[in-house]
Amino acid sequence: MVDLSTLPEEARQAVERLGSVDIVVGIPSDEDGGRIETVARAVSAGLAERCGQYRSAIIHADGGLAGGSRKRLPALSLEDTPLIRVPYELSLVHRLSAPYHGMPGRDVAFRVILTLAHALNVKACVVVAPDVGSHSSGSVGRLLGPVLQDGYDFVAPRYHRHRFDGTIVTGIVYPFTRALYGKRIRQPLGDDFGLSGRLVGDYLRQPVWDTDVARFALNLWITTRATCGGFRVCQAYLGARAHAARDPAIDLSTMLSQILDPLFTDMDRNNAVWQRIRGSEPVPTFGDPLDVDAAPVSANLQRMRESFRLGYQTLDEVWSQILPPTTMLDLKRLSRASDRDLLFPDELWARVLYDFALGHHLRVMAREHLLGALTPLYLGWVASFVTQTESAGADEVDAQVERLCQAFESEKRYLISRWRWPDRFNP
Amino acid sequence: MWGQLREILNQSAIRTTRAVADFLPGVLAMLVILIVTLVAAVICQVIVGRALRRIGFDTRLQLWGFPTLADWSPSKSPSLLLARLAFWFIVVLGALVGLNALDAALTSRLVARLFGYFPDLAAAALILLIGPLVARFVARSVLISAVNMQIQSARLISLGVKWMVIVLVAAMALEHLGIGGVIVLLAFGILFGGIVLALALAVGLGSKDMVSRSWGRQANPSQERSDDVIHHP
Numbered sequence: 001m002v003d004l005s006t007l008p009e010e011a012r013q014a015v016e017r018l019g020s021v022d023i024v025v026g027i028p029s030d031e032d033g034g035r036i037e038t039v040a041r042a043v044s045a046g047l048a049e050r051c052g053q054y055r056s057a058i059i060h061a062d063g064g065l066a067g068g069s070r071k072r073l074p075a076l077s078l079e080d081t082p083l084i085r086v087p088y089e090l091s092l093v094h095r096l097s098a099p100y101h102g103m104p105g106r107d108v109a110f111r112v113i114l115t116l117a118h119a120l121n122v123k124a125c126v127v128v129a130p131d132v133g134s135h136s137s138g139s140v141g142r143l144l145g146p147v148l149q150d151g152y153d154f155v156a157p158r159y160h161r162h163r164f165d166g167t168i169v170t171g172i173v174y175p176f177t178r179a180l181y182g183k184r185i186r187q188p189l190g191d192d193f194g195l196s197g198r199l200v201g202d203y204l205r206q207p208v209w210d211t212d213v214a215r216f217a218l219n220l221w222i223t224t225r226a227t228c229g230g231f232r233v234c235q236a237y238l239g240a241r242a243h244a245a246r247d248p249a250i251d252l253s254t255m256l257s258q259i260l261d262p263l264f265t266d267m268d269r270n271n272a273v274w275q276r277i278r279g280s281e282p283v284p285t286f287g288d289p290l291d292v293d294a295a296p297v298s299a300n301l302q303r304m305r306e307s308f309r310l311g312y313q314t315l316d317e318v319w320s321q322i323l324p325p326t327t328m329l330d331l332k333r334l335s336r337a338s339d340r341d342l343l344f345p346d347e348l349w350a351r352v353l354y355d356f357a358l359g360h361h362l363r364v365m366a367r368e369h370l371l372g373a374l375t376p377l378y379l380g381w382v383a384s385f386v387t388q389t390e391s392a393g394a395d396e397v398d399a400q401v402e403r404l405c406q407a408f409e410s411e412k413r414y415l416i417s418r419w420r421w422p423d424r425f426n427p
Numbered sequence: 428m429w430g431q432l433r434e435i436l437n438q439s440a441i442r443t444t445r446a447v448a449d450f451l452p453g454v455l456a457m458l459v460i461l462i463v464t465l466v467a468a469v470i471c472q473v474i475v476g477r478a479l480r481r482i483g484f485d486t487r488l489q490l491w492g493f494p495t496l497a498d499w500s501p502s503k504s505p506s507l508l509l510a511r512l513a514f515w516f517i518v519v520l521g522a523l524v525g526l527n528a529l530d531a532a533l534t535s536r537l538v539a540r541l542f543g544y545f546p547d548l549a550a551a552a553l554i555l556l557i558g559p560l561v562a563r564f565v566a567r568s569v570l571i572s573a574v575n576m577q578i579q580s581a582r583l584i585s586l587g588v589k590w591m592v593i594v595l596v597a598a599m600a601l602e603h604l605g606i607g608g609v610i611v612l613l614a615f616g617i618l619f620g621g622i623v624l625a626l627a628l629a630v631g632l633g634s635k636d637m638v639s640r641s642w643g644r645q646a647n648p649s650q651e652r653s654d655d656v657i658h659h660p
Contacts (some may be wrong), residue, residue, distance in 0.1 A: 253575045307577055314574050314581050318567065366564065372571040 006056055007086060011116065015086040020121040021287075022054035023047065023148075025140055026113030028106055029130055030063040039130045043140050050141030054123075054148070057082045059116050061109035063089075085114050093286050106216035122197045124148050129191035138279040142236040143194035144289045146355040155194030156185045156235040158285060163389055163397045167382050168259055170401060172353060173220065176263065179350075179408035181227045184282045185235055188223040189259070192238060199231055217262035219307035223265050229274045237287035256378060257371040264360040275416055279409055304383035305342055308337045311376020318373045322359040328350055334380065344384040346407035351378055353408075354415040362422055457525035464521020468514045475512035484509075551585075551603040557597025560590045581635030587626040594618050 025043050029036055031092075040058055048054045058081050110127065117125040124147040126140055145154040169189055176189045195203075208214050213221050227231050234348075267274065312335035320328055330348050340379065359370050389397045398421055479485075484506045523538065566589035574580030598615035601607050607614075 090507070168624060251575070253572075304550060307575075310579065310581070311574055314570065318571065365567070369567050369571055372568075375575045 003376070005113070005250050008114065011084055011086045011112075014082070015116060015119050018082060018120060019058060020055075022123045023051055023056040023144060024113070024117040024120060026057065026059045026061065026110070026125065026127045027130055028061050028109030028113060028127065030105060030109075035130055036060060036062075039128065040083065043128065045165070046138060046140040048080040048139075048327055050212070051144055051148070057120065059083075059113050060085045061112040061169050063105040063109060066091055066141055084116065084124075086116070088112055102163060107209060107218050110218060111204075111209055111214075114195075114204055116262055118197070118200050118204055124197065125195045125200050127193060127195070136232070139192065139238050146234050146236060146284075146286050147194050150234075150286075151196075152194075152234045153199040153231035153379045154223075154233045154285075155286075156187060156223060156233065157190035157192045157238045158235045158287075158289075159190070159238055160240045160289060161298065163394075164386055167385065168378075170281040171349070171378070171381055171385060173259065173263065174401075175219075175350070175405040175408040176353060177224060177227070177410050178280045178405050180267065181224060182277040182280045183227045183272075184280050184405075185223060185227070185233065187235075189219050190223075191219060193219075193222065194236070196231075199226060199229075199275065199299065200271075202231075213262040213265065216258040220382045221266065224270065228270050234284040234286060236301060237285065237289050243416065245253060245367045250377075253372050253375045256375055257368065260356075260371055260374070261360075261367060264357045267357055268361055271419070275419070278412075299382070299386050301339070301383045301386055304379040305339055307376050308342070308380030308383065311373075311380070315376065317374050318365070318369065319377075321364055322370065322373070323355050324354065328356065330377060331377075340387065342380065342384060343388060344381045346404045348412055349381050349404070350408045350411040351414060354411060354418070357423065358415070358418050361419065453529045456528040460521055460525040460528060464518055464525070468517035468521070471508045471517055472514035475513045476506055479506035479509060547605065548604045551600040552605065553598055554600045558600070559593065562592035564598065565589070565592055575635075576634070578630070578633045579636075580629045583629045584626060584633065587622050587629060589624045591619060591626070594622065 025047065027036060027039055027043070040060065043058055047054075047058075060083065062085065074164075088105070113127060114125065124144050126143045128140065143155050143157070148153045166187070166189075169187060173188050174186060178184050203222065203225065208221060312331055316328070319331070323331070327348065330345075331352075334342055334344065356370060356374055359365070360367055364370070385400075389400055392400070485504055488505050526537065528533075566585045571583035573584050578584065585594045589623055594615060598611060601611045
């Protein structure tokens with residue numbers, strides 16, 4: 001039984017009026033503006049064009065930051081598709097938090113959308129982030145098609161990004177989740193995804209909604225839950241990924257903590273699953289990679305290398321509580337290498353991350369300290385990755401990423417051994 | 428007259444003998460109690476030490492994040508420290524019992540004063556136990572944050588912060604114990620002020636590059652866009 005009592009009266013009435021629909025498209029936002037109207041109209045046009053034979057509805061959940069008072073959403077009506085607009089209140093925790101994705105209270109918006117979708121008994125639900133995609137009318141269709149026509153439960157987005165864009169995903173989250181959970185979902189931190197009705201119900205039943213996992217890393221949890229929960233997963237090309245304006249208060253260290261803390265915490269929760277998985281398999285990918293130009297990205301390599309070297313000189317005592325002596329020796333050699341030779345071997349990077357995950361699991365120190373200490377190492381890896389790929393072709397970059405993932409998979413035995421018998425490998 | 432003198436000397440000798448005879452059993456009782464106490468204390472030290480070593484107390488303490496205790500323990504063994512504490516606790520207890528056998532009133536006054544002092548002692552012990560942990564935690568937080576901000580003197584700043592907290596903790600503990608009085612307060616003020624000054628210099632000198640970059644960005648906003656715009660997540 002779905003609890004709608006916390007939702008506004010207008011939303012409950014809309015649900016009663018609609019009864020049930022086949023498709024819901026949810027648009028979460030924290031500040032309404034003309035942008036939402038553009039996105040909603042594009043979504044409505046896409047639904048009419050690609051899914052005209054299905055009954056659809058659009059749900060716009062808006063938190064706003066209007067000092068605690070409920071903002072009245074400006075009027076908006078769509079010709080083709082019923083629109084349900086749900087303002088929700090942000091709690092103090094949400095107002096004070098500064099998540100890396102830039103939208104406090106996004107977990108509340110998602111929960112509202114999923115609750116309404118479940119109440120409407122949908123066959124498919126799509127959630128689109130209004131600020132990170134150029135939402136053509138085709139995007140929604142690409143996320144819905146695999147669910148409605150091919151019976152998939154989860155459709156992850158596959159964006160076209162510049163090679164240096166999303167380095168946390170390229171260097172950590174993708175190889176890590178691929179090695180752990182055995183599915184090659186290229187962008188596990190995507191902001192747009194398609195869900196089956198069955199999966200929507202499963203998400204709502206999980207006890208994660210009032211935790212930091214939901215507040216800071218909901219997207220990651222959504223992906224790993226679908227992967228570990230026995231659901232059919234796939235991905236779909238969605239084109240280039242635009243970025244919201246960055247919140248200047250979010251530094252890299254905080255960002256890494258917000259992403260990696262739930263990633264490592266999930267390892268604890270799913271440890272019975274990932275220890276049995278060996279290797280990985282590709283997931284079906286729908287659509288064609290669109291020929292769009294990803295925005296160019298520049299990188300200050302010198303600052304990253306200096307950060308890594310300073311990290312080694314100053315944090316060696318902290319790192320030696322997490323990393324074994326052989327790894328420390330390798331890092332020492334890297335810190336003394338010239339700029340062109342500061343190249344992280346893939347196996348070393350994999351072992352470093354696995355050791356940090358293990359340190360997180362064993363609580364060798366306060367988790368904030370452990371995750372903060374990873375930042376210089378990450379910057380060293382990014383500098384190494386940029387050096388290796390800046391003049392390479394797209395295929396070579398993909399091959400480089402593939403080699404990195406293979407290293408994570410081959411070093412998984414190391415992780416499992418240390419996870420099961422930590423005392424034998426205590427640095 | 429000689430008879431009276433003899434009588435007085437006899438009386439004096441008798442009183443002295445009686446006083447010694449009254450006192451001697453108490454002394455003997457005290458000695459017996461002390462010997463028994465010493466034996467019991469040694470046995471207790473051995474038992475406690477073996478029990479703690481059997482459960483791997485030293486290693487567990489390291490894993491639980493208390494390496495400082497090992498540094499301050501004899502032979503870097505907290506097990507040995509606890510065993511010795513148990514030994515001295517029983518010895519002190521036995522000494523009090525022995526004093527009671529000697530002079531009950533003296534012991535009562537001593538015990539009353541000790542019990543009156545005990546809350547301050549306990550508070551000081553708690554402060555000294557928790558203080559170094561807090562100092563270590565804060566120092567490490569500062570160290571990691573300073574490194575991530577690329578401040579070159581991160582280690583110096585971290586050390587300064589650690590000693591600032593330790594000095595504060597020591598002053599609080601001494602104040603609770605009532606030791607030193609104004610001298611401790613003055614010394615604390617001078618030390619604390621000195622450390623703060625050193626930290627200010629370290630932060631100012633160590634972060635001058637960061638500050639100049641920040642001013643440069645404010646003066647020329649377009650420079651930031653060409654510097655480093657990797658979008659990490």
